[in-house]
Amino acid sequence: MEGYVEKLTRQARESSYKLARLTSAQKNKALRFMAAALLKNKDFILKENRKDLDLARKNNLKKSFIERLALDEGRIKQMSVSLREVAGLAEVVGKIISSSLRPNGIRIQKVRVPIGVVLVIFEARPNVVSDCAGLLFKTSNVGILRGGSASFYSNLAVQKVLNGALNAAGINFKAFFVVEKTGHKIVQELLRAQENIDLVIPRGGEALIKKVVEISHIPVIKHYKGVCHIFVDKTADIKKALKIAVNAKVQRPSVCNAVETILVHKDIAKKFLPLLKKEFDTCRVKIRADAKTAAVISGVKMARESDWSTEYLDLAVSIKTVKNADEAIKHINRYGSHHTESIITKNKKNAEHFLKEVDSACCFVNISTRFSDGYQFGLGAEIGISTDKLHARGPMGLEELTTYKWIGTGNGQIRK
């Protein structure tokens, strides 16, 4: 007998072939229907969300966890707006990446196509269902969405509303699936269903992602964490460096592109560090420093070896004084997470050197690390950030949810 996962993934694969047939107009109409349905059915969604919230409180889950789990009218509206925006983005499927006429008369084209079936594993944020369903549908991919059990009712409610909208828009097959069974065994089976799932995107904490990578037989695109760096070179504009360091740490400390370590050139340390300390004191940012830094600014904790690879996700920062750009680059490549790093400098050669040698998805000059983001890059949407090197690196937009196929057309050519 066919098991739950076997049936689900086979159906998803079948849907992927149907989905690939829809025109852009059909897809965008459906996305607008989905956006409208969320608003129209907000009372139902909120009612189901309350079931999850009641259970979470009963199970004494953390306040910050419950805060992420909770929906309200504003959040539902935001989900709706996102879907409408995705509907308005340009089509990426079918785009010709390259085309050449070979000497034997064969035309070879490289054309963007959907990846197929994408499994998204996420923790308890019900908006992920509508965000991912929208982006995957727009790119003609079938999503299998597996949320944390704490948002079980909310996820199913959002699914029900969106599927109703798809139906009303004339889509007579299931274009995405929410996993309706809980338990780790189901996840394990999904991660081994390589025949019918093409890609896994885990969204959540490092522990979740490590587990997924360990178990999965399917390619995974991910980032574990964001240990981002700013290197203040000796020729840095001090005012700009201060503004950027504060912005990168303080504007939203809980996100992956916030800075965690600031590296300061020794020749600018005496001038820069006291000013930086003053700014960070004002913003209540706690500092962990190496010995050379601590010799310049007093009253800071000494950094432990493990601090250099810690993602604080909080108002805390590591600071180290380095002797030159090379030491900064070496430190970043050793302790960083290959996410986003920025050099603050007026020296063009050092900037080029930094951009070339730093082994990270996003390498910046004279801007805040917070710009590492699909919207800021002009991608129009973002399904996640990758610190992998394969397929997608850095912010992932619609194009990153596609693959390509090679098309060859001729009139009877055979291989000599």
Add this chain to the structure above:
Amino acid sequence: MEGYVEKLTRQARESSYKLARLTSAQKNKALRFMAAALLKNKDFILKENRKDLDLARKNNLKKSFIERLALDEGRIKQMSVSLREVAGLAEVVGKIISSSLRPNGIRIQKVRVPIGVVLVIFEARPNVVSDCAGLLFKTSNVGILRGGSASFYSNLAVQKVLNGALNAAGINFKAFFVVEKTGHKIVQELLRAQENIDLVIPRGGEALIKKVVEISHIPVIKHYKGVCHIFVDKTADIKKALKIAVNAKVQRPSVCNAVETILVHKDIAKKFLPLLKKEFDTCRVKIRADAKTAAVISGVKMARESDWSTEYLDLAVSIKTVKNADEAIKHINRYGSHHTESIITKNKKNAEHFLKEVDSACCFVNISTRFSDGYQFGLGAEIGISTDKLHARGPMGLEELTTYKWIGTGNGQIRK
């Protein structure tokens, strides 16, 4: 104490940063030195190869296996020519893929960079060492090459010669590594060294590749097998269809882009099948047919269910009569290996339908499946073929051995 794999992979990572600093001119000079050194040291390489051959004979290894293992002057010359050709190819590293100026004045660029450290696992063909070392060096990647134990002495000999040439060309660090320890434990450790290896490319039989995927914690790009199809539509030009079918099956039956299954539209079956049988009889191609096909051409074996997904790699073919293009597409997506398929038709709409709905790396119209090849596509080189959908699909050339990074430059911008 640092183990063998730990030390090897750490050294490889360190080399990757040094390699990334070489200019195109330095790399191409080194590649030409490598090409010359192979010819100059051919006696040494042949001597070492004979050690492997003697052992292989002593161990009663298969004749076809020994044939692949054996080097001679011609094969060494071919290895040398390949390196010289790679030297002549255009540089892909550093190429700007896209560039845009954001409204806030930040310039965002997507730039091609090396992947880093690539592990190639292969069976007993000593030429793979020089081919892969060359392509990886050209793209500024550090190769870790792990060949089958049967070619142990040959692989080390080729490594020694190539490393000597790199040294003579002024490269004062190891730019690629041949794994000098044998045993499965070493492979297992390598496949878990995700900190210092970015990509695994297994080259060999399906069993080897399945094992690698199962064990690896590092992304793997691969193709298991090539069950390629030709669909002869009812409007096919029969002469061309015959020529293409014979070419795709007979020209080189042992390769992955040879055809394994021919699907024939029922309305052309009576006319086409007897002519095809005659051609295949002449070329000694054995046929396995479904009932409808066997009703038209007598004296053929009946196909078993498993034949539809068999890669014969031999003068054998499966033939099935289908009622239309949709049935052909469904058959291909179900039984195929997502490698290469070709439709023979004069009907433009059917061709478009086929190109869109067949879920394979290479989809062709009116040409032989044998054209699925990096050189034929104009890529200049080929490190392998991927039936995966992530990162690279179909023939993989130099670009597929690169990733990208995002570069953002500004003058003090912070996130609002």
